[in-house]
Amino acid sequence: MSLTTVSGSGSAPLLSIQRVSRRYGPVIALDDVSLDIARGEFFALLGPSGCGKTTLMRCVAGFETPDSGELLLDGEDLAGMPPYRRPVNMMFQSYALFPHLDVFENVAFGLRRQGLNKETIAGRVRALLQLTQLDSYGSRKINELSGGQRQRVALARALAPGPRLLLLDEPLGALDRKLREETQFHLKKIQRETGTSFMIVTHDQDEALALADRVAVMRAGRIEQVASPNDIYERPASRFVAGFVGDTNFIDGVVVFDSAPYLLTDFGRIALSTCCLPDGRRATLSVRPEDIHARHDGPGISGIVEEFVFRGDNTLLRVRVGNDVILRVATWDMRFSVGESVMLQFPLDTPALFAEEI
């Protein structure tokens, strides 16, 4: 039996979220959010807790009703459609497995509601248990399973009815670090094999970057940026995105156009390859630690090594460049010691320059 879900043809988005807003009293959980999710896509909603990502997911599942805006699944308006009639399934953060049923019956729950016959249900449950490497666990009770096994039962149960879109609420949140990476690969493999669209909600940037084809970074009910993981990391659209995803240095300064644009800071000038901000504008540059090159001599901005931490594949230096400016610099060169002066070279390509928020 094939596990691939049947979906319509055409390039129209599978799920189209249009100008959705939701408030709880004075709190705005979702503020005019628009988003498209393509067929077969692995999409991640990333943001700190309370940013509205879970509310958005619950709106899609049907457990919350938006105050305004539309949700279209395959062009069909989801408004007024109760959760039990939406062709969307959800994997809950707590897994919400039924403790009084065994693994088989948990996975079969959605299929039984569809009124399928016994053989079809048994066949499909077997296929799903195989997919999630739970072949021999059918008759186990939920309380006899480990955390990782429960996570896989929850996944199999949510996939069973053949949803057009699978929602995953912090799917790896309850697993320990070691199990997480293995499960990430497993999730990606299952998503590829079933061809189902996955929409995952997470506050863990590593998880979002590792899993998703596209990531939407949310903050206070708004979407800050939607892009591929690579673009989110390399070309953050806002200071918030740059700070939330990965490690970075924020350098404040003023844009100056001489013969070429540069950022005038307390400790020196940093050349800007391109600059769309006007002359004299206060701005913040975000530079990743691994993009700054530390050398013992040569051109660049001078600083003094205050501290260094060996991190296995590289060494993180804390370099004081101004009176109260300390930059974090990742280097593969181990020959630095505390108190030594270094020259810092900034990258020529500086895509992450943000005008000061007023």
Place this chain on the structure above:
Amino acid sequence: MNGQFRILQALMLTAGFIFLYAPIVILAAMSFNASRLVSVWGGFSTRWYAALIENEQLMHSAWISLADATLSALFATILGLLAAVSLARFGAFPSRLLFFGAIHAPLVLPEVVMGLALLSCFVALGVGRGFTTLVIGHVTFTMCFTTVALLASLRECDPALEEAAMDLGATPFTAFLLVALPQIAPAMASAFLLAFTLALDDLVIASFATGPGATTLPMRIYSQVRLGVSPQINAMSTLLLGMVAVAMGAGALILRRGARRSRRVSVT
């Protein structure tokens, strides 16, 4: 010092147990007394139990009490479940606080007042008193207890489970039936047994709510004791005691097994 303290402790404990249980033990022992006199031990005998079976009046009352306790406990459990669901799951609907208070009021209401209120109500409505009014009275009396027990259990039951069931295609009603109900089944059983016990040994409300032809066992015992203690009454009381003890024990056992099961689920 320590030894003295321990002896004192043991003495206090013994005194406490005697204070609590001596009357009951004496009652149970006397029901096996061959002698008719309460003050004289005439040897072990089960003759009063045999006589009891032949006492039609008493047996009829026992039957009335059992039927009343079973029926009223059944209704109280069902109504208590509905009340608990509305309080636990329907959010803050208007008048929720009032409803909450009204449900819990009988817990602290003096039984005499409640019995009198029921009597006035039946008289005002022109309802002839009998078995039906007896059951109604006991449902009113025990429903608050079942609601409290079921509400506590429903609040412990994760609402995400029902959401998951709905997400998988179950209507809200099916989701409740297939997922929430099995979770609170132990609490339902213990609520039923609690209501059963309360209705079985209630005297005050029954005296007000019932009519001729539906005299409950506690009422019969009470009226007979006033004419002198018959060993038959001792035997009946011992049986009643046994029944209540079994019901309460079963309730506690069911609850504990349920609690252990849910604890295992949440911890491991």
